[in-house]
Amino acid sequence: MADILVLAETEGSEVVEATLEALTAVRSLDGDVHVLLVGDAVDADDAAEQLGAYGADTVHVAESDILNTFGPEAWGQALASAIEELSPDVVVASGTSKGNEVLAHAAARLGLPFVANCTVLPAQLADDDEVELTRIQWGGSLLEEARLAAETRIVSIGHHAVEAEASGGPAADVETIDMAIDADLARTQAVGREMAEAGVTLATAPIVFGGGRAVGSAEAFAPLEELASLMGGRVGCSRAVTNNGWRPHRDQVGQTGTRIAPELYVASGISGAIQHWVGAMASKKILAINTDPEANMVTKADYFVEGDLHKVLPAVADEIKRRRS
Amino acid sequence: MRILCCVKRVPAPGAKINITADGQDVDTAHLGFAMSPHEECAVEEAVQMAERFDGEATVLTLGPPEAEEQLRYAASLGIHNAVLLSTDGSPWDPQRTAAAIASAIGSLETEGGPFDLILFGNESADSGGYQVGIRVAHALGRPIVNAIKGIDPDLDAGTTTAKREIDGGFELYSLPMPAVLGVKEGLNLPRYPTMKGRLASKKIGVKVLEASADEGGQSRVRLKQPPAVESNTVKLGDGPEAAPAVVDLFEELGLM
Ligand SMILES: Cc1cc2nc3c(=O)[nH]c(=O)nc-3n(C[C@H](O)[C@H](O)[C@H](O)COP(=O)(O)OP(=O)(O)OC[C@H]3O[C@@H](n4cnc5c(N)ncnc54)[C@H](O)[C@@H]3O)c2cc1C
Ligand SMILES: Nc1ncnc2c1ncn2[C@@H]1O[C@H](COP(=O)(O)O)[C@@H](O)[C@H]1O
Numbered sequence: 001m002a003d004i005l006v007l008a009e010t011e012g013s014e015v016v017e018a019t020l021e022a023l024t025a026v027r028s029l030d031g032d033v034h035v036l037l038v039g040d041a042v043d044a045d046d047a048a049e050q051l052g053a054y055g056a057d058t059v060h061v062a063e064s065d066i067l068n069t070f071g072p073e074a075w076g077q078a079l080a081s082a083i084e085e086l087s088p089d090v091v092v093a094s095g096t097s098k099g100n101e102v103l104a105h106a107a108a109r110l111g112l113p114f115v116a117n118c119t120v121l122p123a124q125l126a127d128d129d130e131v132e133l134t135r136i137q138w139g140g141s142l143l144e145e146a147r148l149a150a151e152t153r154i155v156s157i158g159h160h161a162v163e164a165e166a167s168g169g170p171a172a173d174v175e176t177i178d179m180a181i182d183a184d185l186a187r188t189q190a191v192g193r194e195m196a197e198a199g200v201t202l203a204t205a206p207i208v209f210g211g212g213r214a215v216g217s218a219e220a221f222a223p224l225e226e227l228a229s230l231m232g233g234r235v236g237c238s239r240a241v242t243n244n245g246w247r248p249h250r251d252q253v254g255q256t257g258t259r260i261a262p263e264l265y266v267a268s269g270i271s272g273a274i275q276h277w278v279g280a281m282a283s284k285k286i287l288a289i290n291t292d293p294e295a296n297m298v299t300k301a302d303y304f305v306e307g308d309l310h311k312v313l314p315a316v317a318d319e320i321k322r323r324r325s
Numbered sequence: 326m327r328i329l330c331c332v333k334r335v336p337a338p339g340a341k342i343n344i345t346a347d348g349q350d351v352d353t354a355h356l357g358f359a360m361s362p363h364e365e366c367a368v369e370e371a372v373q374m375a376e377r378f379d380g381e382a383t384v385l386t387l388g389p390p391e392a393e394e395q396l397r398y399a400a401s402l403g404i405h406n407a408v409l410l411s412t413d414g415s416p417w418d419p420q421r422t423a424a425a426i427a428s429a430i431g432s433l434e435t436e437g438g439p440f441d442l443i444l445f446g447n448e449s450a451d452s453g454g455y456q457v458g459i460r461v462a463h464a465l466g467r468p469i470v471n472a473i474k475g476i477d478p479d480l481d482a483g484t485t486t487a488k489r490e491i492d493g494g495f496e497l498y499s500l501p502m503p504a505v506l507g508v509k510e511g512l513n514l515p516r517y518p519t520m521k522g523r524l525a526s527k528k529i530g531v532k533v534l535e536a537s538a539d540e541g542g543q544s545r546v547r548l549k550q551p552p553a554v555e556s557n558t559v560k561l562g563d564g565p566e567a568a569p570a571v572v573d574l575f576e577e578l579g580l581m
Contacts, residue, residue, distance in 0.1 A: 011492075070496075072459075072470055095455075097447075097472045104456035108463035113420055113542030116455045132546055137452055142342050142351070143453070145546040156455075180553075187501055188468045195494035203492070207580050227541065231580060239362065242514075249511030255450070256362040256510040263578055273339055281554070285578065287561075296340040300556050303574060307564035315565035319572045320581075 001032030002126035005088035007079055008051065008059075009099050010042050010070075015050060018094035020164035023054040025157040026092055027167065032137060035059045035172065036082045038075050039067040044174050052172040054164065059172045060086070064179040065111060070098065071189035072180050076105020081179055090126055095136075095156035097143035107154045117146050117158040125153055136161075139255030140278040160259075160282070200234060202251065207233035208262045210253055210280070213240035214269025214291075214309060221247065223313040224268070230320050236260060238270050254279035268309040272297025289313070326380030326480060327437065328371040330444040331426060331458070332364040332399065334392040335451040350416070359422030360395050362510040363446035369515040370476060370508065371444060372403035380481060381405050383440070385429065386508070387422055387536050389414030400526035401518035407529060408433065410536035416452070420541025423460030429534055442478065442485065443505045447471050454539065462505040470498050471507035478502065 004026050009016045015037075026033055035056045037047055040063070046061045056177040062078040069184045079102055083091060091106070093099035107114035117136040124131045130149040136158050148155070202208065209224040215237075224235045236253040237246070253260055255275040265283035270276060272288070272295055280286065281300075288301035289309050298304050305312055335344075336351050337359040343352040360368075371382040384399040386392045387410040396407035410429050417425070434440065443465075445458030455471075462469035474487030475495070483502050488495040490509060500506075518526070561570040575581050 024461075052455040073468060089465075101459065101471045104459040105463070107456065108423075108460045114454075114456055115543055117453065134549075137548070138338075138342060138450065139453065140551065141338075142344075143549050143551050145549065147544045147546050148542060149544075150542045181541065188470050188498060190489070190496045191499050192497040193491075193494060194488070194497060198493075201493060207575075225402070229564035231575065242511075246513055251468050252510070263580060264575070271340070274342060287574065295348055298558060301558050302556060304558045304560045305564075305571060306560065311565045312567060312571075315568035316571045319568040320575070323572060323581075 002029065002089040003034060003086060004029055004031045004080065004092065004126065005034045005036060005086055006056070007091070007093035007099065007102060008035050008037045008047070009094065009096060011041055011134060015042055015047055016096070017164055018096045018099065018159055020054045021160070021162050022092050022094045022157050023051065023056060024165050025121050025162045028121050028123060029090060030123065031089065031126045031276070033057050034080060034086060034088065036062060038062045038078050039069070041068060048174045049171040051139055052169045053166045055167040055169050056172040059174050061174065061176045062179050063176050064181045066181045066183065066186055066189070067179065069189050071185060072098070072101050072105055072187045074185040075102045076109060077181050077185060078179050079103070079106035080109040082177060085177060088152065091152060091154045092121070093156050095158045099317070100156050103154055103156055110152070112152055112154055113150050114154045114189055115146055116156050118155050119158055121155070121157060121160050125155070138174040138278070139275065141274040171253045200232065202234050202236055202253070202258045205260070206263045207231050208236045208253070208260050208265050209233060210236035210238070210265060210267045210270055211241060211309070212238040212268065212270030215241065218246040220310070223317060226317050227313060230317060233262070238276050267297050267301070268313060270297050271295050272300060278305065326374060326378040326478070328374050328380060328382045328442045328444065329385060329430065329440040330364065330367040330371045330382070331385050332356050332360040332368065332395055332397045333449045334360065334386060334388045334445070335449065344548045344550065348549065349545065351549065358394060361446045361448070363448065363508055365515045366510050366512040367444035367508050368399045368402060368404060368568055369445060369499065371515045373513065374442070374478065375403070375405070378478070384434070385410065387417065387425055388412060393531055396531055397526045397529070398518065400529045401522040403522065407531045409531050411533055411534045412536045414564035416545050418543045419454040419456045420460065420543070421538045423457045423464065424538035425536040426457065427461045427464035428459065428538065429536070432534070433441070438450045439503050441502045442465070443503070444507065445507045447507045447509045453520040458505060458507045465505070467503055467505050468500045469505040469507065470500065471478045473506045474511050476506060476508070476512070493520065
């Protein structure tokens with residue numbers, strides 16, 4: 001039977017949801033499931049219980065002072081050492097920013113290939129040295145079937161490619177691995193944080209009012225701002241807007257911006273280029289407001305208003321205020 | 326200060342990405358080319374730092390001879406030197422790409438001294454392997470952090486701070502230079518080329534080196550389309566008269 005090693009990603013004193021997705025994904029593989037828990041920020045016994053409930057058999061705790069705050073190089077060395085010690089057939093993390101980063105560091109150290117952002121993990125991944133994998137390209141607009149040939153197969157499963165589902169398993173066994181981490185790798189440890197004000201973010205807002213090039217200027221976003229504030233939502237935008245300097249980049253939806261998943265995305269004056277669409281496609285419903293009924297955003301949307309956004313949006317705001325008064 | 330940025334030539338598709346009949350590549354018959362927005366920000370940052378510290382900025386790409394277009398674009402924005410690691414244009418796997426780039430950086434540094442900062446995109450726009458920069462940093466024995474949206478070098482101290490985007494804010498790092506960073510769009514607002522820049526970029530010399538490295542363990546079998554999105558779009562109305570129908574929808578979805 002194969003050995004599968006899953007990297008746990010942590011945030012504060014918690015294992016992140018994405019790691020539970022990775023544990024769910026590896027259930028398609030026949031093998032013992034080991035989890036590498038790096039550092040002491042997360043209580044090992046709590047983690048063993050939680051990770052066991054998602055299918056982990058053993059949790060290996062990597063211990064070293066230098067691992068207690070995140071640092072991509074030190075964590076990469078910890079994972080590489082664990083791979084050398086446990087000789088797993090497959091190594092998996094969720095394809096989050098840090099998941100992909102730590103896998104790439106371990107792969108670079110060990111001179112192994114690393115396949116990022118697979119959509120599923122086929123059973124052969126555990127059994128064969130050579131396997132075909134389907135992975136995400138272009139932020140999800142295209143798929144690639146890639147061949148991976150390696151004795152130790154390092155892959156990430158695309159973030160949100162599977163939904164985390166408990167297996168109901170018992171608490172995992174806990175083992176510790178003493179790690180000899182190079183002291184100079186402290187050079188890439190996080191030294192602090194700068195957090196924005198709390199509240200709904202673009203990624204968590206229930207309704208997003210997105211504006212595209214057709215909005216025309218920074219000032220012309222006022223009706224979108226008003227609607228967002230009336231509805232408890234956020235303003236989003238396309239790259240055409242950020243490139244023009246009308247909105248900050250943190251408002252950008254898309255491949256190189258934020259992936260949103262609101263109940264409703266209202267996309268006004270946005271054509272729906274593929275790189276914008278991949279950031280918007282997880283929205284439960286989409287309403288497109290556009291002068292062009294053939295626009296890609298319109299044909300992919302659930303609802304459509306044909307017309308000039310500069311006239312439609314103020315009318316919608318007025319209607320909301322009328323009904324509430 | 327010497328700064329290097331690595332960019333990749335990629336097609337710039339619109340509403341849909343078409344694939345060639347043999348499934349080996351994106352059909353670029355009717356497409357222009359670009360670099361990843363992350364890499365455009367790397368170029369902008371390199372130009373700004375060269376201006377600020379009276380330094381020298383270099384751009385490097387591994388790709389077909391046509392990738393000279395991206396190098397000249399970077400030059401039109403103010404990059405001083407351009408290097409093309411020339412291939413036949415077939416897709417190179419990440420290990421091979423990184424090995425070739427690392428060895429080219431080795432020879433550039435032997436000639437001109439070390440680069441204080443090497444900037445990569447967080448991920449390439451097309452293949453999105455999330456690793457070429459990290460592999461190059463390892464080959465050079467230099468620190469690297471990804472997902473960077475703010476850079477502030479301190480030349481006297483020989484360090485640079487770097488801000489990494491995390492959910493709801495930033496994580497801060499302080500790296501000794503020479504260092505490598507994987508950057509994301511939002512780092513800055515890239516400038517557009519000026520007419521003067523465009524003219525100047527026609528004159529710069531592009532250093533061409535033959536790219537060479539062994540194949541890695543990942544290879545392409547074929548590209549394919551994701552499952553199609555089926556939608557029966559419901560038209561709520563025309564112009565401002567549609568407002569009541571829109572607000573009805575908000576109510577229906579429990580958003581009011
Ligand atoms: C590698 C790469 C990554 C990218 N990443 C992103 C990304 O993360 N996010 C992103 O958004 N883009 C991204 N892009 C850019 C993307 O390809 C498009 O250029 C961009 O999304 C277009 O923005 P837009 O829809 O606002 O503008 P346009 O395409 O110009 O569309 C404007 C729309 O407004 C409509 N319109 C015009 N007048 C009116 C009016 N009065 N009222 C209503 N509608 C009107 C038009 O019919 C049209 O549909 C990326 C590109 C590349 C190459
Ligand atoms: N062919 C290439 N030429 C130059 N730089 C590249 C090339 N491929 C990748 N890179 C750089 O490495 C980064 C990460 O690429 P990837 O590992 O493919 O996601 C990109 O954003 C580029 O900065």
